[in-house]
Amino acid sequence: MAPPASPEHAADLQVFAAEITPHRSLGRRGALILVAGFGIVSAAVSLPFVLMGAWPVVGFFGLDVALLWLALRASFAQARACERIALTYVELTIAKITHRGERREWRMNPLWTRIESETDDEFGMTRLAVRERRMAVDVAQALSPPERAEFADAFGAALATAKAGPRRAVD
Incomplete structure (x- = not known):
């Protein structure tokens, strides 16, 4: 059993991490x-x-x-472009790297963050965004609608875990 998380180390605990890259069927x-x-x-x-x-x-x-x-x-x-999403108990970091290596990064507090999505009856989930107050960042744009919905479920569960905070083991 892992030792309980102390509050001062909560920032170091990664709840969720993903790297999304465009799919290429031809190597x-x-x-x-x-x-x-x-x-x-x-x-x-x-x-x-x-x-x-x-x-x-x-x-x-x-x-x-x-x-x-x-x-x-x-x-x-x-295909060198990618999105990196990292979630800890105290910070959500979204980094978008273009194929030229240009990087844009957003940092958000998970407690103030929510997921927004748009779904089309015919195509599935067409848009997924992370919003904190007035700032919204589209994520998972390289994924297909079914993959985007699966990612939204996993990320939503991780965000709920981050909002709940680290749990201490009961002795």
């Missing part, structure tokens, strides 16, 4: 295979044009391959 190896396969198919399709003397068509096929590579590269760069 780097899969992207490389896709671009290489697309390049091979483009080369095979452009070969008859070269044999007919329409060699500039090869450049356009090459441009397609290059644009696909650039689009996948931009997608992987966007």
Whole structure:
């Protein structure tokens, strides 16, 4: 059994922590295979044009391959963005880090914090925000509506635990 939490160490006790990153279904190896396969198919399709003397068509096929590579590269760069949420008994910290590494951070008192959500009958939970007095911060934007609802349930339970405060073990 863990020793009881003393009030002076309550700030150190983490009640909830989450890092939310955008989902990417294609990994780097899969992207490389896709671009290489697309390049091979483009080369095979452009070969008859070269044999007919329409060699500039090869450049356009090459441009397609290059644009696909650039689009996948931009997608992987966007995947570096994340949200970090940490909740202790005395503080809620929400940090949003962009794909460029720019960081915005909000600090809130859990006792004054509540969760707000918007739900659509057809799509599910479309918005989740954390509000403290006049300040509201949207969270879990990278999650799908069902994942957002699941996150809201877990975070709501953790927020209720933080509001109740650390419990001492009864001897």
